[in-house]
């Protein structure tokens with residue numbers, strides 16, 4: 001050590017953690033940083049693993065926020081709901097920006113380790129499916145790949161059996177405007193949300209008099225924001241996939257880019273988009 005090396009310990013920085021909780025202890029970094037296990041010798045496999053692991057961590061936070069937002073909404077704490085939904089949109093923005101790192105991987109780089117992935121695929125991401133299920137895109141066929149992990153399948157199934165976050169929003173929309181006797185459309189349990197005319201009419205009322213229904217309007221716009229970011233994620237994904245594997249079949253067994261293009265047509269909150277043309 002040179003004389004000139006600055007020692008933060010001299011101004012009080014704690015330098016010994018033999019008997020105290022350190023940064024690594026608190027964040028469980030030993031566990032976290034020992035979970036990157038490339039199966040090939042390919043240089044870019046580490047990028048691929050970390051890209052997916054960080055995505056899963058952000059998805060974990062998104063689910064945490066959406067679960068709390070749902071609770072807050074059902075308890076009438078709308079400012080909290082808005083804060084959490086805004087955070088979920090920012091998480092998607094973060095995931096969208098992350099594609100820039102993955103895009104530095106060329107098709108040749110990926111080919112060096114693609115075979116090592118076997119039949120594994122993002123198609124089997126249960127947190128991704130959970131996000132879709134919470135928001136209302138509920139395809140029960142997507143439960144099947146999780147049959148081998150009963151706890152995971154049960155968790156997804158439990159989500160399918162309850163009203164989605166969007167179902168709860170619809171209930172709030174109707175009761176706020178029509179009061180306790182409102183005729184609320186039944187939640188579409190266990191199936192992808194299909195557009196309902198009465199829901200679009202109700203949202204139209206809100207958008208035609210935003211001053212009167214400001215809180216509902218703000219909620220509607222938060223959902224549109226969220227779906228906007230989600231769509232960008234799907235678009236970035238399919239574009240990256242085409243760039244890296246072209247039109248090859250996916251490791252998960254789907255047609256690949258064609259399958260993902262089909263998913264671009266998914267509408268999470270269709271009524272909120274469709275009402276705009278009629279204003």
Ligand code: HEM
Pocket residue numbers: 051052055056102110120121122123124125128237240241244245249250251252253254255256257259260263
């Ligand atoms: C080079 C990078 C990537 C390629 C080539 C790729 C390829 C694919 C393909 C072909 C599918 C369709 C399913 C299949 O048959 O495998 C798919 C699905 C999926 N991928 Fe990726 N992917 C990449 C990166 C990512 C990243 C970074 C994530 C982030 C978690 C991700 C998450 C997903 C998810 C969630 C699905 C299911 C989508 C759905 O069912 O709507 N992928 N991917």
Ligand SMILES: N[C@@H](CC(=O)c1ccccc1NC=O)C(=O)O
Pocket residue numbers: 052114117120121122123245249250251252
């Ligand atoms: N489906 C991809 C493989 C893939 O991307 C993947 C494989 C294992 C874990 C995560 C993945 N990411 C997204 O699908 C492919 O067909 O190349």
